[in-house]
Amino acid sequence: MxxxxxxxxxxxxxxxxxxxxxxxxxxxxxxxxxxxxxxxxxxxxxxxxxxxxxxxxGGEELMPSLAEKLIKQGEKRGEEKGKIEGKQELLIKFLRRKFNITPKEEKMIRSVTDESKLDAAAEAVLDAKSKDEVLKILQ
Structure with a gap:
């Protein structure tokens, strides 16, 4: 109200x-x-x-806590983004070494932000007979 x-x-x-x-x-x-x-x-x-x-x-008291909250949110987002980028990079390295991938395929991998898909695809590289088997997991 x-x-x-x-x-x-x-x-x-x-x-x-x-x-x-x-x-x-x-x-x-x-x-x-x-x-x-x-x-x-x-x-x-x-x-x-x-x-x-x-x-x-009462904003004088609130603003420092608001700034702290915004900084923490930014740090958390940065950590999450870095974690996802690391998984994307690792998957690209695995696929490059085992199957050789195109720049288009690399770009597709970098567009995937679902950690569980990236993890599953990285594990699948070990037993995969083709890169299509791995890339299919990301879709």
Whole structure:
């Protein structure tokens, strides 16, 4: 309910109303973060006004934790991407050594992001009679 009222005020660009109502209504941390981000990206206000809104919403305390969350999410995505790229590279090396693959096939392997498919294909190389047997697993 509180979020709906605040969003209506935001739609009207009623900055004074936004700051007053959010001080009265104690929003959970997650909603305050969402509101601050929404205001930051949608309102065309000067920096002083935005800083005042952030201060009124308790954003000074929230922003470091928000930054930490975003950094951790980025690190996790980077680790996952690196893990997948490593599996793709390993599979390409296996196939290159056993069967020789074309640049088109290599590109197809690099487009696969499903770890379980990459793992299954890498294992299949050991017993495969042709590269088509392995590549079929990736589809």
């Amino acid at each position: 509180a979020s709906l009222i605040i969003m209506k005020l935001v739609a009207l660009h009623d900055i004074e109303g936004i700051t007053k109502i959010t001080v009265i209504i104690n929003l959970p941390e997650e909603e305050r973060i969402i509101l601050i981000l929404y205001l930051f990206y949608t309102l065309d206000v000067d920096q002083d006004t935005m800083q005042r809104i952030v201060k009124e919403l």
